[in-house]
Amino acid sequence: MRLTRVVPRKPSSVLGRRVAFFYDAEVERGGSAVDLEVGSVQEEALEQVARAQSLPELEQVRVAYLGRKGKLTQLLRQMGELPPEERPRRGAQVNEAKRRVEEALEARRRELAQAEEERRLAAERLDVTLPGWRPALGHRHPVSLAMDEILRFFTGLGYEAVEGPEVETDYYNFEALNIPPDHPARDMQDTFYLQGELLLRTHTSPGQIHTMEACRPPVRVVVPGRVYRRDADATHSPMFHQVEGxxxxxxxxxxxxxxxxxxxxxAIFGQDRKVRFRPSYFPFTEPSAEMDVACWVCDGAGCRLCGGEGWIEILGCGMVHPRVLEMVGYDPQEVSGFAFGMGVERVAMLKYAVSDIRLFFENDQRFLASFPAYLVEPPQPGSPTLQEEVGA
Structure with a gap:
């Protein structure tokens, strides 16, 4: 029996394979036709695999040749029509063709996936394969820290924190607090007036009046919030925060x-901080006083920061004026009380050694980032102010 070698056309260079099949030239039926058919289908499949330019196209090629109705699958189903002695050889040829086509499909799939990944990375501005960047951890604003510390102390003593409206009437902001019509605080240069009797509150004391009108003694409250005054310099801001008790x-x-x-x-400045009370005047308290703390820079010796006094004012206070008690329906002969008020920014300035209140609102990241170190330990006498450290 003479054997003739048949070499199919060379597949794509991407696959780099040559496929050879042998058949019996003298067999008129079965063997020769079957061998040529399997080889032709395999060669056709490999060419289609090499031509596929995308993963969807490659999937279509797979279905066309290896799917349930694919050409190679149909060849296997036709084995029942062959003589029994031809079936093993036919099955081996078709399975070998399927194996080679599957290998070619997998190789082409990897090539196309790699090419698609390279195109995507070239087109995208963000490389998702780069290591992630962890944003810097922020922290509370120094004014918020000071406010929280003040409220924590007084609520620990049993005081209740209450809030009042920022837009008040002349009655609650002035008259109910025994502030006469000719008092300088009522002047247009000091107060932001709105329409009619409305104004932006100049202190949180109106919240105390609202509370006393709504409650009978005993009353124990602190009123935190924003207040507004026509004043702006290194130690004053047109908007600032107060806590009044x-x-x-x-x-x-x-x-x-x-x-x-x-x-x-x-509790706020340390057990060794020196304090003093000195007489003062407030329309809503009698007697009235102001409370000072020893300067943290000179420790009471006198310096530029404290104006040579050695002391820095921190808050005002006094015994509630009997007329204020009468305005809310309390009997001054039966009850008495005290009141106090402080600027939260002033407390923060003293606690964190800041000499310009405007730094709290300028959002200078160098200034704000310097606070964590100061929150560990309060400034010591002779320590520089924060703006000196950041070059402000």
């Missing part, structure tokens, strides 16, 4: 006021 009960004395505020100052 009020305690009304039977037999409340000036000694109770002093003991409360001394405990507050030492």
């Amino acid at each position: 009020l305690l009304v009960d039977r037999r409340v004395t000036l000694g109770d006021l002093k003991g409360t505020l001394i405990a507050f100052v030492r």
Whole structure:
């Protein structure tokens, strides 16, 4: 029996394969036709694989040759029509063709996937394969920190934190607090007036009046919030934050006021911080006083920051004026009380050694980033101010 070698056309260079089949030239039926048919289908499949330019196209080629109705699958189904002695050889040839086509499909799939990945990375501005960038961790604003610390102290003593409206009437902002019509605080240069009797509150004291009108003694509240005044310089801002406190009960004395505020100052600034009270005047308290703390730079010796005084004012306070108690329906003969008020920015300036209040609102990241170190330990006498460190 003579054997003739048949070499199909060379497949695509991408695959780099040559396929050869042998058949019996003297067999008129079965073998020769079957061998040529399998080889032709395999060669056709490999060419289609090489021509596929995308993964969807490659999938179409797979279905056309290896799918349920694919050409190679149909050749396997036709084995039942062959003589029994031809079936093993036919099955081996078709399975070998399927194996080679599957290998070619997988190789082409990897090539197309790699090419698609390269095109995508070239087109995208963001390389998702780069290591991630962790954003810097932020922290609370120094004014918020000071506010929280103040409220934490007083709520720990049993005070209730209440809020009031920022737009008030002349009555609650001035008249109910025993501030006469000719008082300088009522002047247009000091207060932001709105329409009619409305204005932006100049202090949070109106919240105390609202509370006393709604509650009977005993009353123990602190009123935090924003206040507004026509004033702007290194130590004043047209908008700032206040915390005002009020305690009304039977037999409340000036000694109770002093003991409360001394405990507050030492909790905020340290147990060794020196304090003093000096007489002052406020229309809504009688007697009235201002509380000072020893300068943290010179420790009371006198310097540029404290103006040579050695002391820095921190808050105002006093015993509630009997007329204020009468305005809310309390009997001054039965109850008494004390009140105090402080600027939160002032407390933050003293606690964190800041000499310009405007730095709190300028959003200078160098300034704000310097606070975590100061939150660990309060400034010591002789330490530089924060703006000196950041070059402000």
